[in-house]
Amino acid sequence: MNEFELIARYFNRPAKRAILGVGDDAALLAPEPIRQLAVSADMLVEGRHFFPDVDPEALGHKALAVNLSDLAAMGAEPSWCTLSLALPCVDEAWLAAFARGFHALADEAGIELVGGDTTRGPLTIAVQVAGTVPAGQALLRSGGTPGDDVWVSGALGAAAAAVAVRNGDAALSGEAMAACLSRLDRPTPRLALGLALRGIASAALDISDGLLADLGHIGERSACGAELDWADIPAHPALAGLPEAVLRQAVLAGGDDYELCFTAPAQHRSRLQALSQTLALPLSRIGRLVGGQGVRVFNAGERITPSRAGFDHFAT
Amino acid sequence: MNEFELIARYFNRPAKRAILGVGDDAALLAPEPIRQLAVSADMLVEGRHFFPDVDPEALGHKALAVNLSDLAAMGAEPSWCTLSLALPCVDEAWLAAFARGFHALADEAGIELVGGDTTRGPLTIAVQVAGTVPAGQALLRSGGTPGDDVWVSGALGAAAAAVAVRNGDAALSGEAMAACLSRLDRPTPRLALGLALRGIASAALDISDGLLADLGHIGERSACGAELDWADIPAHPALAGLPEAVLRQAVLAGGDDYELCFTAPAQHRSRLQALSQTLALPLSRIGRLVGGQGVRVFNAGERITPSRAGFDHFAT
Numbered sequence: 001m002n003e004f005e006l007i008a009r010y011f012n013r014p015a016k017r018a019i020l021g022v023g024d025d026a027a028l029l030a031p032e033p034i035r036q037l038a039v040s041a042d043m044l045v046e047g048r049h050f051f052p053d054v055d056p057e058a059l060g061h062k063a064l065a066v067n068l069s070d071l072a073a074m075g076a077e078p079s080w081c082t083l084s085l086a087l088p089c090v091d092e093a094w095l096a097a098f099a100r101g102f103h104a105l106a107d108e109a110g111i112e113l114v115g116g117d118t119t120r121g122p123l124t125i126a127v128q129v130a131g132t133v134p135a136g137q138a139l140l141r142s143g144g145t146p147g148d149d150v151w152v153s154g155a156l157g158a159a160a161a162a163v164a165v166r167n168g169d170a171a172l173s174g175e176a177m178a179a180c181l182s183r184l185d186r187p188t189p190r191l192a193l194g195l196a197l198r199g200i201a202s203a204a205l206d207i208s209d210g211l212l213a214d215l216g217h218i219g220e221r222s223a224c225g226a227e228l229d230w231a232d233i234p235a236h237p238a239l240a241g242l243p244e245a246v247l248r249q250a251v252l253a254g255g256d257d258y259e260l261c262f263t264a265p266a267q268h269r270s271r272l273q274a275l276s277q278t279l280a281l282p283l284s285r286i287g288r289l290v291g292g293q294g295v296r297v298f299n300a301g302e303r304i305t306p307s308r309a310g311f312d313h314f315a316t
Numbered sequence: 317m318n319e320f321e322l323i324a325r326y327f328n329r330p331a332k333r334a335i336l337g338v339g340d341d342a343a344l345l346a347p348e349p350i351r352q353l354a355v356s357a358d359m360l361v362e363g364r365h366f367f368p369d370v371d372p373e374a375l376g377h378k379a380l381a382v383n384l385s386d387l388a389a390m391g392a393e394p395s396w397c398t399l400s401l402a403l404p405c406v407d408e409a410w411l412a413a414f415a416r417g418f419h420a421l422a423d424e425a426g427i428e429l430v431g432g433d434t435t436r437g438p439l440t441i442a443v444q445v446a447g448t449v450p451a452g453q454a455l456l457r458s459g460g461t462p463g464d465d466v467w468v469s470g471a472l473g474a475a476a477a478a479v480a481v482r483n484g485d486a487a488l489s490g491e492a493m494a495a496c497l498s499r500l501d502r503p504t505p506r507l508a509l510g511l512a513l514r515g516i517a518s519a520a521l522d523i524s525d526g527l528l529a530d531l532g533h534i535g536e537r538s539a540c541g542a543e544l545d546w547a548d549i550p551a552h553p554a555l556a557g558l559p560e561a562v563l564r565q566a567v568l569a570g571g572d573d574y575e576l577c578f579t580a581p582a583q584h585r586s587r588l589q590a591l592s593q594t595l596a597l598p599l600s601r602i603g604r605l606v607g608g609q610g611v612r613v614f615n616a617g618e619r620i621t622p623s624r625a626g627f628d629h630f631a632t
Contacts, residue, residue: 019352020454020456023457023537024390024456024457024458024521024537025354025356025386025387025389025390025457025520025521025522026354026355026356026386026387026389026390026392026445026447026454027354027355027356028352028353028354028355028390028449028454029352029353029354029355030352030353030451031347031353036335036344036345036346037344037345037346037347037353038341038342038343038344038345039342039343039344039345039396039398039430039431039446040341040342040343040398040431041398041399041400041431041432041433041442041444042400042433043400043401043402043433043435043437043440043442045402045435045436045437045438045440046437047437048402048435048436048437049435070341070342071341071342073341073342074340074341074342074344076342080355082355082356082357082444083357084357084358084359084442084444085359086359086361086364086440114355115355115356115357116357117357117358117359117442119359119361119364119365120361120364121359121361121362121363121364121438121440122361122437122438122440124359124361124402124437124438124440124442126357126359126400126433126440126442126444128357128398128400128442128444129342130355131342133344135346138336138342138344140336140340141339141340141341142340204341205340205341206341221339221340
């Protein structure tokens with residue numbers, strides 16, 4: 001199988017919304033005139049973002065999911081994506097599974113793969129996504145105000161706990177580990193939540209590096225600090241058996257959860273509770289934005305700090 | 317230096333045309349409503365697309381240039397790009413040079429870096445570009461008709477000759493090798509030519525895999541064959557000292573030249589000659605599209621074939 005056959009077999013599907021899809025020098029797209037395009041790119045590297053033995057179907061899902069999560073965090077509707085793939089060799093079973101995972105999520109999210117590149121090299125997956133949002137309605141990091149509530153979707157820490165167990169730094173029962181691995185390998189981009197938060201959230205982002213580090217970005221951009229109540233932060237139930245220090249580290253500083261963290265004025269509390277019901281997705285109010293800077297977490301009035309605030313690819 | 321400092325120092329420049337540039341979950345872009353977006357992505361891998369000792373400034377240039385070349389081949393005006401970068405370590409001198417090369421070409425081409433990703437990993441560079449083109453005016457591969465002339469810009473074979481010499485498969489004088497290396501390391505995307513070809517070219521693409529292979533794509537998409545005259549195909553002058561077989565291989569099947577190959581009705585010959593003057597860029601008429609399929613090259617009436625038609629990353 002050569003490069004062109006590979007693309008044709010696994011990645012070339014008929015264009016739906018694109019004017020011209022895979023197969024020319026570039027794809028041609030016609031965005032709706034009154035909307036803005038939200039564009040983001042994320043790259044996954046073997047041994048860094050996923051274990052070498054990861055299920056390729058889950059990897060195809062995750063490579064797209066982490067990018068869709070950025071569109072969710074902007075309140076954008078997914079429209080088009082590109083996929084650049086470096087592969088050590090052509091393994092047809094692997095490729096078929098990877099493509100199946102990628103396309104299944106693409107279909108579910110309504111995003112169209114319009115182009116990309118394949119080459120030989122250490123397994124690396126670079127995805128770029130574009131979505132549309134009505135002008136002025138994107139959820140930025142910069143709109144928070146002291147007094148706004150801080151919220152998170154879902155539950156935190158499961159992905160980081162799975163990594164800790166895989167690395168031998170923690171232990172979990174088989175069932176709990178399976179639940180955590182599923183969150184690590186098949187994160188759910190919170191697209192419906194992102195769309196629903198337009199007009200409600202004052203600031204939003206997705207938690208990819210860890211709650212404290214990511215909420216810190218909202219703080220910096222919004223020129224605010226934040227105070228969180230440990231008791232209100234939703235730890236994933238599978239983490240119940242972990243020692244307190246490991247659990248705090250996973251919940252506060254674990255990356256890869258891809259839940260949304262957002263801020264909203266207190267007047268929207270009941271709308272958000274109703275939205276949580278509608279989406280069948282827990283939304284937890286975990287604290288508030290305050291004046292000053294920095295994110296502080298309190299447990300029964302005492303400040304707690306994890307040993308590391310978040311993930312940094314170049315930390316030494 | 318951590319991941320965020322790295323981005324801030326080397327890649328975060330104030331947004332010009334973007335509504336929102338680097339720093340949020342996604343960039344926000346507002347395309348002009350009556351134009352279409354052309355979108356393309358190319359990935360470069362160390363040891364595959366460039367030698368490990370390549371000048372990082374040239375690499376920054378090339379990573380963007382090969383992507384801009386796809387926009388040129390569509391007749392699109394560059395608008396926005398993203399950059400995903402896997403780095404084995406943080407080498408500030410290397411990064412500064414890479415960023416300098418990337419930004420210098422971005423400024424020259426009028427394209428804005430609006431987002432991306434950095435991670436640790438084997439050196440891999442994934443760029444995605446978007447450009448705009450008036451609806452219906454993009455240069456596709458599918459518009460060629462039997463009888464159309466086949467043209468190429470510039471001169472061919474220099475990049476492939478440089479690779480052949482580096483691999484010990486050929487020898488060139490120091491001066492000739494310098495000329496070839498400059499074409500390999502710092503290709504020039506033919507953006508002005510691409511724009512000027514709107515309304516003239518019936519089909520176009522950029523030569524990244526080799527003339528015969530790439531013209532073959534026009535043939536497939538346009539349901540044509542092609543016949544070329546070897547004497548009319550412009551070999552780069554630095555190749556003069558090479559054995560005939562090596563020279564033919566480089567000119568007909570060498571990738572990485574990033575010249576444009578396009579087809580046009582014979583009525584446009586004088587316009588194209590005038591355009592060549594205006595752009596100070598040689599445009600050579602090298603043959604014609606014919607009925608049937610396949611690309612054939614004739615030298616004084618005799619058919620010649622290179623030993624390999626073009627580059628395939630997964631050829632065995």
